[in-house]
Each structure stands twice: as structure tokens, then as C-alpha cells.
Amino acid sequence: MILRAAGIRKRFDERSILAGASLSLEPGEIVLLGGPNGSGKTTFARILATLTAPDEGEVTLDDVPVQERRELSRRAIGFASHAPLLYPALTPLENLEFFASLTGISAARRRAGELLDRFGLTPFAHTPMTHFSRGMLQRVVLSRALLHDPAILILDEPYAGLDDEGVLAINGMLADAKARGKAALLIAHDRERAGHVQTKTLRLSGGRIEGS
């Protein structure tokens, strides 16, 4: 699947955040997107993930605008951001099982268990997340994004709060995704933590993507 964003513009109040940002994400590509704070990376990621509508421009999945088949598009994309997008009062297992059920995964509990195991969270599967550290929470966040084995991953600051083991787990997962022909957009300040997993490095500045 190919995810394309063309000429994305977005304003909040009178401030222009994105001024014609364009990007193409093809199978097997891992794109690392950098840029200064406030440059609109998170807004751009949310637009790609279909959560925020652009003022102008278009996001397409295999040349079909995402809003024309929103359900299919959302099930093709896995999105993780620095907001957890989880219910803190539920346990990791309950959260993942809930979202897996809604995504239409038949063996929801088993899939949730697999991901918790992958990110070393099995001992905490039944612990409410209210007192989780940032790193532990981030592992659940990433597990949720991977639940439906999406063709395209959009990860906004995935390394935030993670220890070396967590970073290795993400990079391993990304290398595996790349090998299986999946695509990923990584938004990260800390390029060193991404290692050499990326196939392309871009920068968002002045509302546009440079280097594409």
C-alpha cells in the first residue's frame, strides 16, 4: 500500500502550521521525519493517520482519498503518538483486547497477549496503567498501534521514555516490518536511537517537507 500526502495545508487560528507539505510512503520504506519543535510534525502525523482533516491538500491510500474509505484506511494504518490513546484505568491486557475487538481481530485476547509478550509486559498484563512509568506506557502505546499488523505505521516520538531494551524492541520491529514490505513514518528528535533502520531522512520546516 502506498500512502501519499500532497500539498497539505493546515492553520490553527491565524497560525499556519503546514504550508503545502507532501510525502510519499511506499512499501518497505522507513522514513525518519525530523524538524524543530512546533514545526507541525505531530499535526502532519495526525493528518496522515486520518485523525485531523487538512484545510487543503489530500491524503491518499493507493491513490484513493482516505476519507472516501475511512474504515479501510484506518485499518491499514497503525498510529502511535505522544498522547497514549489508551484508558489509564484499564490494564494493558484490557486496553489491547478492547481495541483489538473493535478493530475486528477475532482472537483479540491472544493477539493482545502476543504483543505484551513482545514488549516484555506480560508480568504487568493485569496491572492498571495509572502508575506505569513513561517507558512502560510507551510499550503499551506501541502494542496498540501494532495490534492489527498494519501495512503502514505512523509513530510520533516512539522512543520517548524508552530504555535501551525498548529502543531495541522498536528497531527490531521496524526492521521486521521493512522486511515484510510494510512502510513506516518515524517522527523522532533523537536520530541516533533510530540507528540505521530508516531508508530515508526528511525534515519538516516552514510547513514544508524538505528532501522529498
Add this chain to the structure above:
Amino acid sequence: MTAITVARKDLRLFVRDARFLATLGLFSAALVLILSVAFGPIFSDPAREAAASLWAALFFAGVLGLTRSLELEGESGAGDALRLTGADPYGIYLGKTLANVLLLGAVFLLLLPLTAIFFDVGTLPVVPGLLGVAALALVGYSAWGTMFAALARGLAARELLLSVLLFPSLVPLWIGAVKLTHALWNDGTIEPVRDWVKVMAVMDVLGLALSAWLYEAVQEAGE
């Protein structure tokens, strides 16, 4: 299936929030008690005063419940994750509505005996009728309230907007609930005011139908 999954999740979150449940229970019970003291000790029309007090307490308890239901999706951005699942928006809406109906149903079951005791109105023979009135009122209230709560999501003044939308829209539903409850406690039958059942049923169907049409647009709006 989506509706059941969402309702189960919301109920689980309500049950785990002891502070919320205590506030909801104590607030609504205290309201009935205060009104019974204000109207008593010698009631001029106990059935009418009891009906008014019961539904006033439920109305305000409902605002608390809807506000909490709204917060559940706002906290940590879980509402966005709900959208990202690609699940049927109307299924999500029905699930949240069902959870709100069950929450308010529990408050109703708490308040009913308290109201009967504080206002000294006989309840047992008319319990089935009262449960029917509660079902009509709470389904309509939750159907409209869940829709309005979604509409207010993401706004700074969401609680205010929720109240502003909810109060005038649900006047017919609440008048119907008071009239029917009064009739049951006073005469043991709803015959004199039977037409209010139709009004309430229309409000219920209208709330559910309007949401089937609008909920997806409302869920996606505001970004």
C-alpha cells in the same frame, strides 16, 4: 457487537472510579433528601412532590454521568484510538448510550426506595410501571445526551455546552416522566396521562434516529 464491547468498557471504567460513583450516589440521594425536607414534613401532594424530586435528582445525576462519559474519551486521547479502530461509529454511539442507560438505571434503583421512604409514597404495587417510565426516560436522556456529549467533545466549555443543549431539548421527556410517575403514585395507573408515553417514545426514537444520521459526522468534526 461493537456496542456491547464499548458498553462493557465504559461500565468497567465507571465501576473503577470510586470517587465518581460516590459523588453520583451521594449527590443524587442528598438532593432527594433535601427536597423532601423542603416540601415536608407535611406534604400537600406527596405523589407530585416525590415525582418531581426523583426526576430532578436523576436529571442532575445524568449530567454528571454524561460529563464523566465524555471525559473517559478525552483522557489520554482514547477517543482518537476509538476512531482509529475503524469500528462502526453508530455502534460506538449505541455502546456509550447503553452504558449511560445502565448507569442511570442503577441511580434510579438507588433513588426509588429513598424517594418512597422520604415522601411516604407507596411503591411496591407500581414498581413495574415505574420501571417502564424509567426505561422510557433514561433511554431518551442517554440517546440525546450521548449525542450532545460527542458534539461538545474537544471544546473548552464542553460541560457548559452540554448543559445548554441538554436542558431545553429534554423538557418534553422530563415532563412526561414526572407526569407518569405522579399518576402511578397518585392513582396507581397512567391512564389519565397515557399520551405522555407516546411523547416520550417519540423523543427516544428521534434521539436514536438523529444520532444514526449525525453521529459519524459529529465524531469526525472538531479537528
